[in-house]
Amino acid sequence: xxxxxxxxxxxxxxxxxxxxxxxxxxxxxxxxxxxxxxxxxxxxxxxxxxxxxxxxxxxxxxxxxxxxxxxxxxxxxxxxxxxxxxxxxxxxxxxxxxxxxxxxxxxxxxxxxxxxxxxxxxxxxxxxxxxxxxxxxxxxxxxxxxxxxxxxxxxxxxxxxxxxxxxxxxxxxxxxxxxxxxxxxxxxxxxxxxxxxxxxxxxxxxxxxxxxxxxxxxxxxxxxxxxxxxxxxxxxxxxx
Amino acid sequence: xxxxxxxxxxxxxxxxxxxxxxxxxxxxxxxxxxxxxxxxxxxxxxxxxxxxxxxxxxxxxxxxxxxxxxxxxxxxxxxxxxxxxxxxxxxxxxxxxxxxxxxxxxxxxxxxxxxxxxxxxxxxxxxxxxxxxxxxxxxxxxxxxxxxxxxxxxxxxxxxxxxxxxxxxxxxxxxxxxxxxxxxxxxxxxxxxxxxxxxxxxxxxxxxxxxxxxxxxxxxxxxxxxxxxxxxxxxxxxxxxxxxxxxxxxxxxxxxxxxxxxxxxxxxxxxxxxxxxxxxxxxxxxxxxxxxxxxxxxxxxxxxxxxxxxxxxxxxxxxxxxxxxxx
Numbered sequence: 158x159x160x161x162x163x164x165x166x167x168x169x170x171x172x173x174x175x176x177x178x179x180x181x182x183x184x185x186x187x188x189x190x191x192x193x194x195x196x197x198x199x200x201x202x203x204x205x206x207x208x209x210x211x212x213x214x215x216x217x218x219x220x221x222x223x224x225x226x227x228x229x230x231x232x233x234x235x236x237x238x239x240x241x242x243x244x245x246x247x248x249x250x251x252x253x254x255x256x257x258x259x260x261x262x263x264x265x266x267x268x269x270x271x272x273x274x275x276x277x278x279x280x281x282x283x284x285x286x287x288x289x290x291x292x293x294x295x296x297x298x299x300x301x302x303x304x305x306x307x308x309x310x311x312x313x314x315x316x317x318x319x320x321x322x323x324x325x326x327x328x329x330x331x332x333x334x335x336x337x338x339x340x341x342x343x344x345x346x347x348x349x350x351x352x353x354x355x356x357x358x359x360x361x362x363x364x365x366x367x368x369x370x371x372x373x374x375x376x377x378x379x380x381x382x383x384x385x386x387x388x389x390x391x392x393x394x395x396x397x
Numbered sequence: 398x399x400x401x402x403x404x405x406x407x408x409x410x411x412x413x414x415x416x417x418x419x420x421x422x423x424x425x426x427x428x429x430x431x432x433x434x435x436x437x438x439x440x441x442x443x444x445x446x447x448x449x450x451x452x453x454x455x456x457x458x459x460x461x462x463x464x465x466x467x468x469x470x471x472x473x474x475x476x477x478x479x480x481x482x483x484x485x486x487x488x489x490x491x492x493x494x495x496x497x498x499x500x501x502x503x504x505x506x507x508x509x510x511x512x513x514x515x516x517x518x519x520x521x522x523x524x525x526x527x528x529x530x531x532x533x534x535x536x537x538x539x540x541x542x543x544x545x546x547x548x549x550x551x552x553x554x555x556x557x558x559x560x561x562x563x564x565x566x567x568x569x570x571x572x573x574x575x576x577x578x579x580x581x582x583x584x585x586x587x588x589x590x591x592x593x594x595x596x597x598x599x600x601x602x603x604x605x606x607x608x609x610x611x612x613x614x615x616x617x618x619x620x621x622x623x624x625x626x627x628x629x630x631x632x633x634x635x636x637x638x639x640x641x642x643x644x645x646x647x648x649x650x651x652x653x654x655x656x657x658x659x660x661x662x663x664x665x666x667x668x669x670x671x672x673x674x675x676x677x678x679x680x681x682x683x684x685x686x687x688x689x690x691x692x693x694x695x696x697x698x699x700x701x702x703x704x705x706x707x708x709x710x711x712x713x714x715x716x717x718x719x720x721x722x723x724x
Contacts, residue, residue, distance in 0.1 A: 163518060164515060168516075170512070171504065171512045175504060178504075178542075243501075244499040245499040245501055246499070247493075247499055248494075248495060248500075248558065251462050251493035252488060252513065252562075253485045253489040253517060255485060389464050390465040390466060393459060393464050394425065394459075
């Protein structure tokens with residue numbers, strides 16, 4: 158089976174145009190990053206130089222890994238349910254497009270802004286810490302391995318979150334319900350990254366490699382699981 | 398009455414039909430959407446599918462459009478057998494305009510059409526979009542967001558979208574549902590234009606005057622196919638041709654006047670001065686009846702051929718079903 162890049166691009170382009178003009182989605186996409194940026198930034202800026210060692214034991218950067226989990230979850234949850242709700246799914250499904258092309262387009266459209274937002278917030282946080290925090294505090298939180306982990310885990314977590322969101326979206330006829338369930342489904346990942354960030358679970362190279370492998374596997378399984386869940390007949394008629 | 402023995406449409410004689418449906422059925426659990434439906438549609442034909450709400454019209458369109466799988470039976474759509482493996486190939490050759498336009502309301506008209514041009518994989522998408530917009534007279538609204546358009550204009554955008562791929566078969570599912578008369582007439586004119594371009598059109602509707610005006614042949618569906626044929630054929634099949642005669646005063650011996658008149662099969666009185674004559678050929682019967690009345694010295698107020706519309710045919714069949722379900 159060969160997938161058409163043109164059809165996938167058409168879905169991505171359509172979605173990105175739609176996001177830009179969907180105020181509620183823009184608010185949803187902005188609110189999580191702001192929460193996960195402002196709170197640690199305040200902590201860093203208020204921490205005196207004397208407490209930098211305590212802060213250094215944590216992995217505050219990893220706390221922001223919640224952003225690539227939560228932002229795409231909310232977006233992906235509307236991928237199929239949103240189209241169903243506004244009645245645009247049926248015309249799309251009468252085109253020669255394969256379901257895999259549709260899902261891939263939807264996934265990429267959720268992935269691109271999510272990663273861009275996550276990296277942008279990450280950059281703003283680092284810039285804020287370097288420019289405005291005590292130098293000792295800044296050097297305590299800006300660790301090479303944490304930055305690398307942030308860069309690598311962002312797309313892996315976003316993909317997992319997207320497949321959970323789209324999977325729930327294919328089974329739900331209401332966007333809000335889909336978004337709530339999707340966010341609920343992503344909470345274990347947020348809990349895990351937060352526990353690592355606050356050093357409740359000690360971050361090691363082995364743990365990072367293990368988690369990385371698990372996420373790669375989960376992303377691959379997610380794609381394979383979501384694709385058969387996309388049943389044209391059930392989505393159009395609500396039966397089966 | 399069940400009548401599925403259809404005569405071949407002119408465009409199917411000597412060639413493959415654009416649509417061929419053989420004993421097709423669809424059930425959703427215990428509920429029958431449509432049952433044992435068979436018909437053929439020739440290339441370039443406008444074929445109307447009539448039926449009350451819940452008759453299975455939309456389910457047939459969705460089945461032939463590969464959105465839902467039939468429970469039994471077979472079909473060939475645009476020359477390709479309807480199987481799960483052929484879904485993509487069939488959808489390449491057809492277009493479906495669902496009852497609800499289903500546009501992306503935050504996107505402009507042209508953005509909607511560009512998206513679908515890419516999904517259909519049409520060459521020169523920009524030219525094709527421009528052509529479709531011109532075909533539905535929407536070129537001046539191309540940059541407007543679809544959410545700002547009236548229902549009639551949205552239907553036109555949906556029709557433009559269906560034309561993008563230059564389909565072999567175009568399915569229109571109640572294209573004028575919910576439109577005001579002016580908007581409906583505009584859609585009728587567009588469909589007329591497509592017919593002149595030779596596009597095969599499968600039109601579902603419960604607007605009978607729409608079907609009578611636009612369709613070469615119609616089928617009446619009420620879960621099962623009740624009848625199929627040209628509108629005039631159906632009228633002749635279901636209703637006898639009659640002449641209605643009105644005189645100033647009652648005829649003293651109507652039997653003597655109407656008996657033996659050529660092409661008059663029988664007659665009955667329908668009111669004190671009105672007579673209904675069953676005729677085999679009104680062109681022969683009407684002048685002969687007029688001569689007989691004049692010869693009898695009757696003062697004739699009116700002689701007219703009774704006209705049965707497609708609506709009469711439809712109501713007759715659907716009433717039969719309603720009666721049968723009550724028994």
